[in-house]
Amino acid sequence: MAECLDDSRLTAVASKLTPRKYIAFVDSVYDFPLRRHPWHRCFIRFVGVGMPKDEPEEFKTSSMCTPIEPCSEHPAGRESLQTSKPFPFPNCYQHSFVWATVRIPTRDIHHDDAVIVSFEERVRHEQYLSEDWAQHQALRAQQSEYDF
16 A cells, blocks of 8 residues: 555555545545546535534634535525535534545546536635634634734
């Protein structure tokens, strides 16, 4: 898994990981998926069941998420993200601060079952992410005032 990095400590830690499947939104593709490369990097945002938990020490609140249709509950009344076809899982949210850069094997992938978010919905979601980032920064600044 991490052998190509030529780091024995990293390889030892990575060998203990158990690969799992997750539901995520591919936000950005960093590398062009050329067949001559075994993998390419993507930035993904994880989908979670239910709203995230409050994490005051991390300056995060449970409202820092966006419901995905058919889910419609949100403390600030955010509208659900609409998808190209019904999202197959209930009570799911796009968590604002749960993401990763991952490697995806370069191979033919059939996207027939993929649930797609339109450009307009992505723009709306980016606005929610901006609001959450501003709130996160405000909470951090507020804490800094108390530290003096």
